[in-house]
């Protein structure tokens with residue numbers, strides 16, 4: 395059995411950066427990656443139209459000033475192939491491949507007193523003192539639970555398992571099931587070439603314009619000059635984006651001022667309309683109704699057939715209480731003669747057939763079916779590995795009623811296991827959180843090396859206190875009253891039908907402050923041996 399100081403599961407952004415930091419500690423590290431290349435989310439999600447929803451330059455790694463100057467993003471919101479090229483460039487620069495094993499799907503990880511023993515799908519095993527999960531909050535993709543799904547004779551794909559060679563939709567009859575952020579990006583792209591596109595929408599989402607465009611040379615210079623200042627800003631904002639909530643409340647301004655502010659946000663690029671809105675937009679139901687009404691009017695003005703417009707306006711949740719899909723002429727797609735919208739709540743899909751699918755109302759024939767049906771978020775990737783800690787304790791069982799962590803990075807009963815982007819870490823602009831978590835884990839390991847310590851585990855009372863804080867942060871959020879991956883709901887997964895406090899809803903600065911306090915206090919919240 396091969397022995398390492400640390401095993402990292404996953405070669406996405408968090409696994410890649412953790413490898414770089416652990417090498418600096420002189421550790422012998424092995425990264426186990428199920429795919430054939432680095433990139434994680436950006437390796438797997440190759441569906442047409444996949445691109446950033448946060449500004450490209452705010453998304454890249456910030457730790458290497460040379461790389462920041464060398465790499466030029468082509469668009470304000472870069473498409474997936476460019477992001478994957480960027481991550482490959484990082485891997486090449488740091489020669490990451492020599493410590494990464496590809497095609498290495500981890501099936502189990504068992505702690506046995508002094509080491510983690512990790513078994514791959516091919517039966518081979520590796521051992522290491524430390525186990526670092528870099529498996530992503532949105533990586534365990536889920537197909538819908540629809541009868542007959544195996545029987546379709548044509549090509550069908552989940553968006554997170556898209557064929558590398560791409561798909562030609564020209565003249566084809568295409569179905570897209572699902573209208574989350576992924577479905578929206580897919581639909582607006584497929585509609586350009588498909589012979590006929592049928593969209594099966596169960597719940598409409600509130601979408602807002604991305605306003606993407608190429609970065610000019612002048613902007614490129616400014617972006618590169620401004621990197622330190624921009625990352626400083628991201629470190630201060632609630633969710634690490636360049637946007638942050640407006641300090642005013644919705645009703646402290648006049649109706650005219652409010653409308654003008656909404657118009658300004660709607661015309662601006664990126665997440666500003668969501669995370670840069672009035673600060674009470676997602677806590678005060680009346681404030682939320684106001685912005686929801688504004689977006690509903692926009693949808694009505696962009697969709698010609700008012701019956702279709704009404705179908706596209708969410709009725710069971712307010713704007714921003716689920717992830718807002720960013721769009722580029724998404725609503726106009728429904729004005730095209732080759733596109734049809736089907737309400738899958740009114741007429742549910744009953745089965746997938748050899749030639750298409752049947753709803754409660756009609757039979758449809760398709761050449762291609764696309765499942766944009768999302769992920770078992772936050773804890774799904776953990777559930778898919780048989781992780782056992784002290785005395786054979788199963789993580790799946792320990793978390794059966796919801797994850798329990800200390801700052802999302804440690805779990806009681808699982809010594810020397812550190813989770814990057816585990817449940818209850820600050821999310822938002824993900825790479826900003828990744829860099830913080832990776833550096834926190836590296837600092838802990840440096841501390842352990844310096845003090846000759848070999849085992850670290852969260853203390854039960856510290857987990858209890860963190861969980862109380864996680865609960866407290868979530869009080870009063872309208873998002874808690876809505877089914878989505880934010881609240882741990884996935885109708886396609888057994889046991890994920892009821893809402894939980896599945897994520898950390900406090901601010902990223904508050905999250906980091908708590909983590910830094912733990913480190914500054916000599917890790918008293920951890921049992922170190």
Ligand code: NAP
Nearest residue numbers: 445446447538572573574575576577596597717766767768
């Ligand atoms: P999602 O938001 O969970 O959406 C899944 C969609 O599939 C929903 O519309 C859901 O309907 C539908 N669905 C699932 N099962 C179905 C069934 N049996 N029949 C009919 N419809 C079904 O997943 P996602 O769109 O992949 O997005 C997940 C997250 O990934 C996003 O929230 C975002 O955080 C991230 N993402 C980011 C980017 C970016 O930054 N560029 C792009 C894409 C995704 P219901 O709503 O009714 O369940």
